[in-house]
Amino acid sequence: MPGGWACHSCHGLQGAGEGSGAFPRLAGQEAWYLYKQLRDYASGTRYNAVMTPIAQTMTDAQMQASAAWYAAQEDTPWPPRPRVDARVLQQGGALHAVGVSARGVQACANCHGEAGWGMGPSFPALAGQYADYLALQLRLWKAGERRNSPLGVMARIAAGMTEEEIEAVSLYYASVRPEPRR
Numbered sequence: 389m390p391g392g393w394a395c396h397s398c399h400g401l402q403g404a405g406e407g408s409g410a411f412p413r414l415a416g417q418e419a420w421y422l423y424k425q426l427r428d429y430a431s432g433t434r435y436n437a438v439m440t441p442i443a444q445t446m447t448d449a450q451m452q453a454s455a456a457w458y459a460a461q462e463d464t465p466w467p468p469r470p471r472v473d474a475r476v477l478q479q480g481g482a483l484h485a486v487g488v489s490a491r492g493v494q495a496c497a498n499c500h501g502e503a504g505w506g507m508g509p510s511f512p513a514l515a516g517q518y519a520d521y522l523a524l525q526l527r528l529w530k531a532g533e534r535r536n537s538p539l540g541v542m543a544r545i546a547a548g549m550t551e552e553e554i555e556a557v558s559l560y561y562a563s564v565r566p567e568p569r570r
């Protein structure tokens with residue numbers, strides 16, 4: 389793993405992320421997706437006051453190496469599941485599986501996989517991610533502040549979601565533990 393930035397001080401020694409969810413889990417995420425995020429932080433299509441300056445000091449090879457390292461940490465332990473009201477879980481599960489077509493909210497499972505574990509190189513896993521982090525990303529897309537999804541797909545989806553739906557789907561994913569991927 390490349391030295392000098394101590395990624396682990398925020399993302400955990402094995403990429404488990406941390407605490408209230410300000411620091412996302414990176415472990416086991418697709419390498420291409422992680423690499424793309426580092427490039428997007430550096431270019432500013434995904435601006436973050438912490439990650440943008442860090443990414444701007446990295447070379448392309450360093451971005452690729454750290455992305456590959458985190459992607460390989462599939463055995464990193466999961467945090468305890470949050471306690472979630474059954475009704476909220478059900479609402480989140482319905483968004484995952486069906487979406488809300490009347491408002492242009494496609495089923496998340498179409499792209500993020502049947503179990504929420506991601507699909508191919510560009511659709512990240514949401515299962516097992518911290519709820520606060522997921523909700524923050526959906527709000528940033530809705531507000532037009534995160535602008536890096538291909539063809540603006542996540543901006544359109546987030547724009548159609550209510551605050552209640554954003555919270556429910558985020559808590560749902562934080563409660564799911566994915567099947568082993570390979």
Ligand code: HEC
Nearest residue numbers: 393394395397398410411412422425426436438439442454
């Ligand atoms: C000082 C704390 C801190 C350090 C050090 C840090 N990060 Fe981050 N990282 C964050 C925060 C906070 C976010 C979420 C920001 C946001 O909302 O976009 C994040 C997000 C990310 C993401 C996006 C994850 C996703 O699911 O989209 C990647 C990739 C990432 N960091 C990689 C790294 C790497 C690689 C390093 C070391 C070179 C590093 N980070 C160092 C705090 C940190």
Ligand code: HEC
Nearest residue numbers: 494495496498499510511512522525536537538541542557
């Ligand atoms: C048509 C495909 C598609 C659908 C449907 C979709 N997404 Fe996404 N989503 C993406 C792509 C592509 C990305 C990665 C964007 C990028 O490169 O930053 C993404 C990223 C995300 C992220 C950021 C993850 C991270 O680690 O930062 C969240 C959160 C998310 N989607 C939530 C949802 C939710 C909730 C739904 C259902 C209501 C949904 N998505 C439906 C394509 C989709």
